[in-house]
Amino acid sequence: xxxRALVSRPTLRRxxxxxxxxxxxxxxxxxxxxxxxxxxxxxxxxDDLGQQIADARLPLPHRPRTRGLxxxx
Numbered sequence: 001x002x003x004r005a006l007v008s009r010p011t012l013r014r015x016x017x018x019x020x021x022x023x024x025x026x027x028x029x030x031x032x033x034x035x036x037x038x039x040x041x042x043x044x045x046x047d048d049l050g051q052q053i054a055d056a057r058l059p060l061p062h063r064p065r066t067r068g069l070x071x072x073x
Contacts, residue, residue: 005029 002012007026015022015030031037044050 001030001033004033 002009005012005026006029007015011022011026012030015026028037028040031040
């Protein structure tokens with residue numbers, strides 16, 4: 001399987017364990033070897049966890065500094 005997907009065995013093992021350091025390109029090649037590349041669209045369409053992770057990485061909105069009592073003194 002690793003040879004057909006053009007990846008090393010350790011990389012394939014990391015992918016099987018769900019290691020997020022494996023590239024998307026590697027995932028696509030493995031899916032192609034398994035004849036499941038067409039399933040990728042369905043996975044991406046309903047990726048709630050991926051959306052939550054992407055949302056968490058967004059910068060927080062900038063709040064303008066408000067004047068306080070110390071500013072008036």
